[in-house]
Amino acid sequence: MSSASLVGKDDMKLGKYSLQKIREATNNFHEDNKLGEGGFGPVFKGFLAEFGDVAIKRLCRRSSQGLEEFMNELKLIANLQHKNLVSLLGCCVEGEEKILIYEYMPNRSLDKFLFDPSLKVMLDGSIRFGIIEGIAQGMLYLHKYSRLKVIHRDLKVSNILLDQEMIPKISDFGMARIFGTDQTQANTNRVVGTYGYMSPEYVIYGQFSEKSDVFSFGVLLLEILTGERNSNFSMTEISLSLLGWAYNKWKEGRMLELIDPSIRETCDANKATRSILVALLCVQEIPKDRPTMSNIVAMLSNETLSIPEPKEPAFRSSWQPQHELNGSSKNEMTISLPEPR
Numbered sequence: 001m002s003s004a005s006l007v008g009k010d011d012m013k014l015g016k017y018s019l020q021k022i023r024e025a026t027n028n029f030h031e032d033n034k035l036g037e038g039g040f041g042p043v044f045k046g047f048l049a050e051f052g053d054v055a056i057k058r059l060c061r062r063s064s065q066g067l068e069e070f071m072n073e074l075k076l077i078a079n080l081q082h083k084n085l086v087s088l089l090g091c092c093v094e095g096e097e098k099i100l101i102y103e104y105m106p107n108r109s110l111d112k113f114l115f116d117p118s119l120k121v122m123l124d125g126s127i128r129f130g131i132i133e134g135i136a137q138g139m140l141y142l143h144k145y146s147r148l149k150v151i152h153r154d155l156k157v158s159n160i161l162l163d164q165e166m167i168p169k170i171s172d173f174g175m176a177r178i179f180g181t182d183q184t185q186a187n188t189n190r191v192v193g194t195y196g197y198m199s200p201e202y203v204i205y206g207q208f209s210e211k212s213d214v215f216s217f218g219v220l221l222l223e224i225l226t227g228e229r230n231s232n233f234s235m236t237e238i239s240l241s242l243l244g245w246a247y248n249k250w251k252e253g254r255m256l257e258l259i260d261p262s263i264r265e266t267c268d269a270n271k272a273t274r275s276i277l278v279a280l281l282c283v284q285e286i287p288k289d290r291p292t293m294s295n296i297v298a299m300l301s302n303e304t305l306s307i308p309e310p311k312e313p314a315f316r317s318s319w320q321p322q323h324e325l326n327g328s329s330k331n332e333m334t335i336s337l338p339e340p341r
Contacts, residue, residue, distance in 0.1 A: 014091060015050070015089060016091055017048075017090050018094065019097050019099075021092075022046070022097075025054070026044045029058065033045045038172065040070070045104065048101070051103070059100075070100070072176065074088070074091055076150065079146075080142070082141040083167070084134045084169055085142075086105065087102065089102060105162060105163055106164045107166060108162065109159070110157050110162060111158045111160075121262050124263055128225065129267075130168075132224055135220065138169070139170070140296075142213075143213070144294060149179040150177070151208055151212070151213055152173065153176055153192075153212070154192075156216065156220065157220055157229075159172045185209040188206045189206060191206050196231045198215075199212040199215035199287070200285055200315065202215075214291065215287075221275060221278065223242070227262065228242055228260075230242040243315055244313065246276060247280060250280060255276050256272060258276060274299065274300065278299050281307070284313060285312065
């Protein structure tokens, strides 16, 4: 690799590229090559001879939080290898520029399909169940089988990328944290995440664990099955949250009414019912009541395994923490919690 030198031995032979090479790959970050805007800066499509098409994530130079997240993502994802995690191919750290290079996902992110009335028909029942299973396998790897125990902390529909075969890949590890093998929980004074996906213990106390990721997975599961955004529910009369709506339908014995109308008649009703029950278990208020990713994978894949009855979900009547806690946008939030005495 003439244009690249290698970053540390522990970084899986990660290619390090010059800024000039990145500029050539993206036509000088041309607007036509922009794929989207991530939490900490824009993402561009580029071309590198070694890999073909790539996705190039350029850290916003104004971002005060960004360097920590950038270095975190660089060190962490370079050591993760799984078919349901996006692959990091290289990086560029030059002057004020900090850039990550990923495998290119031609079908972009799941939300582009799921919430577009003209595209969601491409996500039939079997594809959706395949996506759910892939995300579950990726999360199980992070929590249990990777060399590092990883808590993602920002699992959401826009962070699920789709390859050309619609295989899901979990992306964006800027918020992720590594846990010790015996560690079950950690606390933070800076809660960063996305409205509607964050567990109550994370929002209120800054506590995160495998079970906070499980909560986010449950919300994601409900969004995939219903084709509805959790964040839209505060504006409807059906319910103040997707979780509350799903729980009420389950109590009424009308779970299949939750399924996206575009797949309701054709999807496997038994799988759909099991998946909704699993989602409701994931979003229960108390972390210990939620299943582990191992339990989730087992319940989703084994149709004879009994599924316990879910308790009332968190945020059943009102899913949003108070907006006054910060001045950020509706979807992204940072809350500074008081220091413990």
